[in-house]
Amino acid sequence: MNLKPNWDALGIFTSVACAIHCAILPLLVASLPIFGINIVENVKFEFFMIFLALAVGIYALYHGYKKHHHSLLPIGLFVTGICFLFAKQIFSAWHLLLLFPAVILIVTAHWLNYRSCQKANHCHATDCNH
Template structure:
């Protein structure tokens, strides 16, 4: 039985999970303290989620880079986005979330779209005529 991981799908799923987390958590702000649960603005939970998103997303893009297109244009915007997300966790001023999160999301979407495009374009790689 040959088991293969679809890294692009896993990266997209991680990004969607992150987006759902960011959208759903505010909905539970009023109810979680009633149950004694405090995960809102919990630095440990946020850093854990950022770390997981970085590992999964970077692995996805690294797979495309290493196995298919050899183009850094996917890893740089993704890494910049993760830096923006991390800065957003530790810098707080009015509209800081808007200034950091919106560009970060745009960069992550761009990185995954470029990775998909570069992988499709390099479909010939690792055949007999491939030179790398």
């Protein structure tokens, strides 16, 4: 049995995990600093999550674009969402205002990529390299 990861599903998962971390986790774990644990405002963890979403997204969207659908729309949405994530790190006063469009754009990009790949699965057009 050949198991291949669904990179779009993984991208959606990491984006949602980031949103949960950024929006809900501070409400649930406000007491963690009492125990010396601080992942709520940890800049290294924040950037790790952003770069993880970026790495998964680049792979999934490039693969979908190159091998299946040749549409730039998911890539454009993804890049815009990632820009919003970096902006939320720079402009911390607008953290939540920038977070929600970022997550919506990134999840939408992966969803469109997934749907486009399913629609164009094995298109065998002259510009496909499979």
